[in-house]
Every structure is written in C-alpha cells, then in structure tokens.
Amino acid sequence: MKIIFLGDIVGRPGRKAVKELLPSVIDEYSPDLVVVNGENAAGGFGLTTEVAEELFRLGIDVITLGNHTWKNKEIYQVFNRYSQVLRPANYPPGTPGEGYGLFVAKNGYQVGIINLLGQVYLEPPLDCPFKVAEESVNFLKRKTPYVLIDIHAEATSEKVALANYLDGVASAVLGTHTHVATADQRILPKGTGYITDMGMCGPLDSVLGVKKELAIQKFITKRPVRFEIASGITEINGVYLELDQKGSAKVINRINYRRK
Numbered sequence: 001m002k003i004i005f006l007g008d009i010v011g012r013p014g015r016k017a018v019k020e021l022l023p024s025v026i027d028e029y030s031p032d033l034v035v036v037n038g039e040n041a042a043g044g045f046g047l048t049t050e051v052a053e054e055l056f057r058l059g060i061d062v063i064t065l066g067n068h069t070w071k072n073k074e075i076y077q078v079f080n081r082y083s084q085v086l087r088p089a090n091y092p093p094g095t096p097g098e099g100y101g102l103f104v105a106k107n108g109y110q111v112g113i114i115n116l117l118g119q120v121y122l123e124p125p126l127d128c129p130f131k132v133a134e135e136s137v138n139f140l141k142r143k144t145p146y147v148l149i150d151i152h153a154e155a156t157s158e159k160v161a162l163a164n165y166l167d168g169v170a171s172a173v174l175g176t177h178t179h180v181a182t183a184d185q186r187i188l189p190k191g192t193g194y195i196t197d198m199g200m201c202g203p204l205d206s207v208l209g210v211k212k213e214l215a216i217q218k219f220i221t222k223r224p225v226r227f228e229i230a231s232g233i234t235e236i237n238g239v240y241l242e243l244d245q246k247g248s249a250k251v252i253n254r255i256n257y258r259r260k
Helices: 011-029 049-057 075-081 129-140 156-165 212-221
Strands: 002-006 033-037 062-064 100-104 110-117 147-152 172-176 193-195 200-203 234-243 249-259
Touching: 002 011, 002 147, 011 033, 011 049, 011 200, 011 234, 011 249, 033 147, 049 075, 062 110, 100 129, 110 129, 129 147, 129 156, 147 156, 156 172, 172 234, 193 234, 193 249
Parallel strands: 002 033, 033 062, 110 147, 147 172, 172 193
Antiparallel strands: 002 234, 100 110, 200 234, 234 249
16 A cells, blocks of 8 residues: 655645645655645635645545644535545544545555544643544554554654554554654554654745744744745655555655745
8 A cells, every 4th residue: 555645735835836746746656545634725724615626636535634624614514525524533522524534545445544633732632632543543443454643733742652652553643733844754663654744735935834024023022923825935745655465554755845
C-alpha cells in the first residue's frame, strides 16, 4: 500500500501549490491513496463545500481537519455532502461529521483514517486522544490492516507519546497543526511510521502561512490582529508511506516540492 499524506493546506496559495505540484508527486510515487489536512484550506480558516470540491478534483481522496473545523459555517453542509471529510474523532458523541472512516484505495483495499485533536495548549480540551485513538484503531483493524492517524496537536511530546502508545497497532501516526515540517520521520520498533509534523502547503516567506508583518505585529503589540495569507513562493510538504500486507510501515519519506 502506497500513500501520500500532505500537511495543512493554507488558503488559496496552498491550494494553488497543490494543484500545480501534486501531479508531479503522484507521477513520482504512484500512490494508492492521497490524504491532506484541509482545516486551513478556505481563506486560512476552515473548509467550504466549494473548496472541498476543488481539492477532490485535484485527485485528493480524503480530507482531515483540526482545531479550525468549525470556523466556517458551511462545514455542516460539507459533512452532509462528503463522507470523505473527517473532523477530530475526540469531539463528544453526537457532534456532526465523522472522526474516522474506511476509504477504498486505488488498489481496491480499504484504508482506515482517524483524525484526532490534541489536548495540550489547545482549546477547548476534548476527550482523551489516547483513549479515542485506541478505540477507533481497534474498530478499524477488524476491517483492514491499514490504519493512519492524523494527530492535529500543538505539543511535540503529545504526538510522540501517542505514536509510541500505538506502536505496532496503527500503521502510522502523522502530526499536523504546527505548519513546520520536522526532520524526525522514522519507523518505530514495532512498525508504526511516525513524524511529528508533516509541515504545510502554503507560502514559504511567511509565519506559518500568514503575512509575516502581521504575525510580528501581534507578538509585539499583544493586541488582536486580523491575519491575512501571505503570497510569493509556495511549497507542499507531507510524507510518502509504504505499508506491507500486515499494515506495518516499511517506508516513510518526507515530501517537499516548491514552486515560484
């Protein structure tokens, strides 16, 4: 099983970068499934039906979300229309949308995808991601050996701990949210692929995709600032995974493609 998973898509520049660069990634790796985190895809905050449709037309199979899930009121329509859009699974029971699901890859096999939100430094604190992850993985493993987790979290320690907690159970635990690609991709002792953060798809000359002068202004003045998405050179970041028939990771490589 070959899978491409891209980090947070940030606004129109991120979507344009994916549109222009994803075909080259697909040509190079021939993935069976393409997954992205799209919680910043619509103007930097949330997801709309129009943007979701745009991403699916680009060859993306599944979209995960995060702490900005509810920032756009259209998200309820998105959930009603697209079962392949996931919000964090550790919201309370009865929350609209689904937190995990089974998706058919191009090779005909099913892949389980779970979206989780971390608890450390994020508001509001949700149900324990460790407990929800364990329950969700155990359910999906009855259907398929291939189960991936997008852990959308602030704290590196929380991501690393979750990955080790699920080592040998989940196929991969992949971090999103901080928008900065880390260089710690590896396969844990029992076969789970891991990276602390896959990075983002968006403007390189920015502060996490935002115009840098606005981010600096907020830090200096301590006052609210209306963020705007930066422009200029963009890149897409993510990982390429190869999983064996038992669902263990055999390859995890970082992806970084840049456009002008």
